[in-house]
Amino acid sequence: MPCTCFARSAAPWGRDGAARPGAGRGRWSGGPQGPDGAARKGACFDGWPSPARGDTPRPQASRTKTAMARHLITSAIPYINGIKHLGNLVGSQLPADLFARYQRARGHEVLFLCATDEHGTPAELAAAKAGKPVAEYCAEMWQVQADLAEGFGLSFDHFGRSSSPQNHALTQHFAGVLAEQGLIEEVSETQMYSPADGRFLPDRYIEGTCPNCGFESARGDQCDNCTKQLDPVDLIDAYSTISGSRELEMRATKHLYLRQSVLKDELAAWIDTKTDWPVLTTSIARKWLNDGDGLQDRGITRDLDWGVPVKRGSEDWPGMEGKVFYVWFDAPIEYIACAQEWVEAGKGDDWARWWRTDRGADDVRYTQFMGKDNVPFHTLSFPATILGSREPWKLVDYIKSFNYLNYDGGQFSTSRGRGVFMDQALEILPADYWRWWLLSHAPESADAEFTWENFQASVNKDLADVLGNFVSRVTKFCNAKFGPQVPEAGAHGPDEAALIEELEGRVRAYERHMDAIEVRKAAAELRAIWVTGNEYLQKAAPWTVIKTDEARAKAQIALGLNLIRLYAILSAPFVPNASARMLEALGVSDAAWPGDVAGALTALPAGHGFEVPEVLFAKIADASRAEWQKRFAGTRDAA
Numbered sequence: 215m216p217c218t219c220f221a222r223s224a225a226p227w228g229r230d231g232a233a234r235p236g237a238g239r240g241r242w243s244g245g246p247q248g249p250d251g252a253a254r255k256g257a258c259f260d261g262w263p264s265p266a267r268g269d270t271p272r273p274q275a276s277r278t279k280t281a282m283a284r285h286l287i288t289s290a291i292p293y294i295n296g297i298k299h300l301g302n303l304v305g306s307q308l309p310a311d312l313f314a315r316y317q318r319a320r321g322h323e324v325l326f327l328c329a330t331d332e333h334g335t336p337a338e339l340a341a342a343k344a345g346k347p348v349a350e351y352c353a354e355m356w357q358v359q360a361d362l363a364e365g366f367g368l369s370f371d372h373f374g375r376s377s378s379p380q381n382h383a384l385t386q387h388f389a390g391v392l393a394e395q396g397l398i399e400e401v402s403e404t405q406m407y408s409p410a411d412g413r414f415l416p417d418r419y420i421e422g423t424c425p426n427c428g429f430e431s432a433r434g435d436q437c438d439n440c441t442k443q444l445d446p447v448d449l450i451d452a453y454s455t456i457s458g459s460r461e462l463e464m465r466a467t468k469h470l471y472l473r474q475s476v477l478k479d480e481l482a483a484w485i486d487t488k489t490d491w492p493v494l495t496t497s498i499a500r501k502w503l504n505d506g507d508g509l510q511d512r513g514i515t516r517d518l519d520w521g522v523p524v525k526r527g528s529e530d531w532p533g534m535e536g537k538v539f540y541v542w543f544d545a546p547i548e549y550i551a552c553a554q555e556w557v558e559a560g561k562g563d564d565w566a567r568w569w570r571t572d573r574g575a576d577d578v579r580y581t582q583f584m585g586k587d588n589v590p591f592h593t594l595s596f597p598a599t600i601l602g603s604r605e606p607w608k609l610v611d612y613i614k615s616f617n618y619l620n621y622d623g624g625q626f627s628t629s630r631g632r633g634v635f636m637d638q639a640l641e642i643l644p645a646d647y648w649r650w651w652l653l654s655h656a657p658e659s660a661d662a663e664f665t666w667e668n669f670q671a672s673v674n675k676d677l678a679d680v681l682g683n684f685v686s687r688v689t690k691f692c693n694a695k696f697g698p699q700v701p702e703a704g705a706h707g708p709d710e711a712a713l714i715e716e717l718e719g720r721v722r723a724y725e726r727h728m729d730a731i732e733v734r735k736a737a738a739e740l741r742a743i744w745v746t747g748n749e750y751l752q753k754a755a756p757w758t759v760i761k762t763d764e765a766r767a768k769a770q771i772a773l774g775l776n777l778i779r780l781y782a783i784l785s786a787p788f789v790p791n792a793s794a795r796m797l798e799a800l801g802v803s804d805a806a807w808p809g810d811v812a813g814a815l816t817a818l819p820a821g822h823g824f825e826v827p828e829v830l831f832a833k834i835a836d837a838s839r840a841e842w843q844k845r846f847a848g849t850r851d852a853a
């Protein structure tokens with residue numbers, strides 16, 4: 215059922231749109247990356263609405279303030295069945311938040327979206343295990359995940375749900391237009407049916423004896439004992455895991471397939487234009503495009519109750535009654551629906567200028583964040599949906615994908631409770647400790663590993679000894695010797711000039727790494743910026759200078775206090791809570807990104823009051839480390 219905002223938008227993607235001025239120009243995804251690139255081949259792009267650049271009134275901000283860019287940022291949407299571990303967090307949501315916070319700090323317009331991915335068999339199974347109706351289970355788990363996201367400081371503009379009415383309507387819309395474009399095939403097949411349960415059974419709802427190894431609890435899709443991929447009909451003595459019934463029979467059923475193979479060349483040409491994407495991303499996409507028989511058509515419907523009912527737009531789809539769309543078809547569409555939810559929630563007033571290239575989105579830069587396992591769906595399946603619709607939806611401009619984070623000599627395991635999960639992490643330490651370690655060790659070029667020794671060392675050294683200690687020394691010394699106001703600044707000597715010159719170079723390098731989403735490099739540069747201040751302080755030694763030259767000691771400390779302000783601003787994307795505490799202690803209202811470092815270091819004038827903040831970062835003791843190491847070794851229930 216369409217929500218009001220959906221109806222209000224007068225279905226800008228509808229068939230009636232084809233009659234608009236400019237129809238048939240054939241410019242597709244738009245955006246600065248070169249819309250007229252190689253992907254526009256064949257006759258497919260004729261005859262759908264796509265006004266030429268300049269035909270449509272565009273938002274003022276992007277035209278009058280040329281320096282202001284518009285960033286649409288999405289994190290891969292976490293699945294609903296349970297609490298995510300730190301490996302999940304650093305693979306999408308956390309680096310996406312880093313980038314969103316940074317772009318906002320630079321003065322750009324940002325729409326940062328995430329949601330829960332709620333459909334499919336695992337949600338049904340998890341709800342059954344919890345003894346709850348699946349809708350109720352999903353609503354509860356959405357709240358749990360939303361609270362944890364808030365706890366970690368994830369600054370989503372909206373945290374939506376793939377089960378929203380907006381996503382239902384939009385998913386059905388896409389299926390309808392893909393069918394109109396001849397890209398949906400109805401395929402008759404047979405599937406296991408359980409009369410006792412009154413339903414078709416997905417593979418995971420069927421167990422039996424493995425024909426390969428004799429294991430008695432092999433699943434319909436795979437044997438957990440010998441790992442052989444199975445088909446439910448292969449199982450010996452198969453039974454329904456819902457009712458236990460063994461009276462299973464093969465029945466004819468019909469499913470919809472998205473004809474991705476038809477779009478293969480178009481997708482390949484589009485990927486070829488992405489020369490700036492990480493090799494990790496494009497190599498995975500090309501493997502799926504070309505390996506074996508090439509990109510395969512994909513079934514996009516399932517015989518399930520929980521999901522988006524199969525419809526052709528708003529019309530019923532004969533023969534598809536009682537079926538839902540496959541979770542991987544509707545989940546990425548939620549990126550768009552989430553923007554509609556954001557409007558519906560009263561947080562924004564125009565989703566289309568972010569998502570429709572005929573409504574202003576052609577000057578949006580769209581960046582997606584995800585783990586490498588999600589790359590095929592984002593480089594091929596979702597673009598196939600968008601391209602195949604022949605409607606002017608925004609395509610992704612840049613995909614930042616991550617390798618895996620391993621845990622202490624093995625893998626994180628949700629099923630075995632091995633590793634640290636988001637709720638547990640916040641129970642033992644504040645979010646900034648985790649944010650700093652995870653981001654500064656992000657699995658970018660290869661898999662990374664979390665060890666407690668490394669975590670302890672990183673927190674104690676980087677956060678406590680370097681950043682925290684600098685803030686503490688400067689504010690305490692000033693408060694004790696000169697009182698809680700910024701002292702008089704003085705003329706810079708060679709040490710101050712060298713400090714400023716070094717910082718100027720480092721801040722610009724930090725910006726370059728952040729712009730390029732080189733997370734580890736950015737963290738290393740930020741740490742070097744903190745270290746530079748410590749080294750200056752150590753060399754300047756105001757605690758000695760004060761004995762002979764009080765004015766000079768005051769000038770050094772005035773510079774130190776201004777450095778704290780600069781550090782708070784630069785560090786905010788990584789450690790937002792500590793940054794806020796630093797700014798609060800300094801009584802800073804102007805936290806604008808530094809233009810030039812010399813200017814930024816004069817922001818706090820003489821006489822400006824401050825407070826000595828509480829300890830910013832406590833060190834992790836060996837005893838705590840050892841206790842946590844033991845506690846998180848496996849089976850979270852035992853904790």
Ligand SMILES: [Zn+2]
Pocket residue numbers: 424425426427428429432437438439440441442
């Ligand atoms: Zn087996």
